[in-house]
Amino acid sequence: MAQNIYDTPEFFEGYSRLNRSVHGLAGAPEWPALKAMLPDMQDLKVVDLGCGFGWFCRWAHEAGASRVLGLDLSEKMLARARSETVGAAVTYEIADLDELVLPEAGFDLVFSSLAFHYVADAARLYATIHRALVPGGRLVFSTEHPVYMSPTRPGWQVADDGSKVWPVDRYLVEGPRVTDWLSPGVVKHHRTIATTLNLLIAAGLRIDQVREFCPSAEQIAAMPALADEVERPMFLMIAAGR
Amino acid sequence: MAQNIYDTPEFFEGYSRLNRSVHGLAGAPEWPALKAMLPDMQDLKVVDLGCGFGWFCRWAHEAGASRVLGLDLSEKMLARARSETVGAAVTYEIADLDELVLPEAGFDLVFSSLAFHYVADAARLYATIHRALVPGGRLVFSTEHPVYMSPTRPGWQVADDGSKVWPVDRYLVEGPRVTDWLSPGVVKHHRTIATTLNLLIAAGLRIDQVREFCPSAEQIAAMPALADEVERPMFLMIAAGR
Numbered sequence: 001m002a003q004n005i006y007d008t009p010e011f012f013e014g015y016s017r018l019n020r021s022v023h024g025l026a027g028a029p030e031w032p033a034l035k036a037m038l039p040d041m042q043d044l045k046v047v048d049l050g051c052g053f054g055w056f057c058r059w060a061h062e063a064g065a066s067r068v069l070g071l072d073l074s075e076k077m078l079a080r081a082r083s084e085t086v087g088a089a090v091t092y093e094i095a096d097l098d099e100l101v102l103p104e105a106g107f108d109l110v111f112s113s114l115a116f117h118y119v120a121d122a123a124r125l126y127a128t129i130h131r132a133l134v135p136g137g138r139l140v141f142s143t144e145h146p147v148y149m150s151p152t153r154p155g156w157q158v159a160d161d162g163s164k165v166w167p168v169d170r171y172l173v174e175g176p177r178v179t180d181w182l183s184p185g186v187v188k189h190h191r192t193i194a195t196t197l198n199l200l201i202a203a204g205l206r207i208d209q210v211r212e213f214c215p216s217a218e219q220i221a222a223m224p225a226l227a228d229e230v231e232r233p234m235f236l237m238i239a240a241g242r
Numbered sequence: 243m244a245q246n247i248y249d250t251p252e253f254f255e256g257y258s259r260l261n262r263s264v265h266g267l268a269g270a271p272e273w274p275a276l277k278a279m280l281p282d283m284q285d286l287k288v289v290d291l292g293c294g295f296g297w298f299c300r301w302a303h304e305a306g307a308s309r310v311l312g313l314d315l316s317e318k319m320l321a322r323a324r325s326e327t328v329g330a331a332v333t334y335e336i337a338d339l340d341e342l343v344l345p346e347a348g349f350d351l352v353f354s355s356l357a358f359h360y361v362a363d364a365a366r367l368y369a370t371i372h373r374a375l376v377p378g379g380r381l382v383f384s385t386e387h388p389v390y391m392s393p394t395r396p397g398w399q400v401a402d403d404g405s406k407v408w409p410v411d412r413y414l415v416e417g418p419r420v421t422d423w424l425s426p427g428v429v430k431h432h433r434t435i436a437t438t439l440n441l442l443i444a445a446g447l448r449i450d451q452v453r454e455f456c457p458s459a460e461q462i463a464a465m466p467a468l469a470d471e472v473e474r475p476m477f478l479m480i481a482a483g484r
Contacts, residue, residue, distance in 0.1 A: 171475055197452045207449040230414040
């Protein structure tokens with residue numbers, strides 16, 4: 001079973017104050033890139049793995065999806081998602097991605113935003129997703145980039161001249177990484193980019209597109225702190241097809 | 243036209259003394275991983291882009307390839323390759339990968355070891371390779387990993403306790419990188435891993451396997467300096483299919 005850090009009061013309070021929690025998709029700087037990787041949503045059956053407050057589920061519904069299922073491990077997040085329900089076409093259920101079960105050929109699109117790095121057994125997850133997709137179906141997901149996740153000390157090193165470097169080590173050493181983010185002891189699972197791609201391919205999926213989040217000039221002008229994000233990749237985004 | 247650094251006396255002398263130049267494939271620690279990505283070589287028509295001294299061409303011939311063409315920009319390297327010729331089935335020609343022309347559907351396997359990072363226009367290169375492959379043909383290549391290549395100062399930062407980190411910056415800033423390796427002013431072209439994969443896919447190739455060089459325990463025991471290579475990825479290896 002995956003760690004349910006989101007339901008601890010400290011983490012939940014901190015997470016609820018993030019831009020992406022307050023402003024939804026508009027508060028997530030990688031959303032325009034991820035959105036551009038999505039198929040036409042009209043009449044699609046969609047599942048969102050790690051749906052959180054349900055922002056994507058509501059967007060998918062507005063974009064024309066016929067049926068949207070949001071799954072998350074956090075009771076608190078699902079409670080808030082359900083409180084903002086938009087109709088019977090969007091439903092939410094508790095699920096642990098480490099023990100995920102999905103109906104065979106039940107979905108046209110499997111979506112996930114920043115949840116897969118909490119999953120220990122990615123091979124099992126991708127096999128489950130492959131079975132859950134109809135032929136021609138798509139998987140589009142974001143995850144923390146392994147370059148972001150691998151270091152012993154995942155933080156900027158700032159030189160006297162103000163220049164910053166990201167101190168990569170242990171990149172080829174896969175396995176758990178424990179960090180203090182919003183609350184202490186958050187467990188993520190580091191996999192190299194090669195492992196992620198090879199596991200998707202081994203599950204029977206075709207790699208269609210890969211992106212590494214890079215803020216646009218407009219985004220940096222609007223939020224100067226985003227300039228750091230050109231120095232090292234923070235988010236990895238992959239579109240794959242069955 | 244690509245920079246021909248290999249034919250400058252200083253670079254050529256230095257390169258000729260590298261383990262991989264003296265001992266060939268056995269002196270290249272990533273070779274076992276790259277070899278495992280190759281198809282059965284029996285009766286294949288093979289081209290090696292950036293063949294250097296011809297070590298791979300001779301190996302391919304011994305492994306059963308029916309015809310092997312080695313291409314390189316360096317007259318000096320080709321001269322030595324030709325001096326160790328193994329028969330009419332293996333030939334060598336001068337070629338600039340930035341202006342590469344190959345016969346249509348002329349090859350079953352396009353191979354390249356650590357040459358593509360010298361190429362400015364990867365989209366053109368991959369399109370040329372796609373046209374040169376027969377249906378069912380394969381591209382297998384290694385290149386410097388973008389995490390290795392991107393930094394302003396591509397070298398280890400060593401802490402007082404002896405721990406090492408690789409100082410990543412400018413990862414999302416693609417373009418030339420000039421380093422001093424064997425001789426000053428060596429020009430390489432940094433592309434993110436996403437760009438490399440997307441350009442291969444856009445050229446019509448299917449991503450079959452991705453590897454990031456990681457030394458085995460046996461390799462580290464035999465050559466302790468290789469232990470550093472688990473800290474950050476040095477080589478990226480990709481197998482793609484038409």
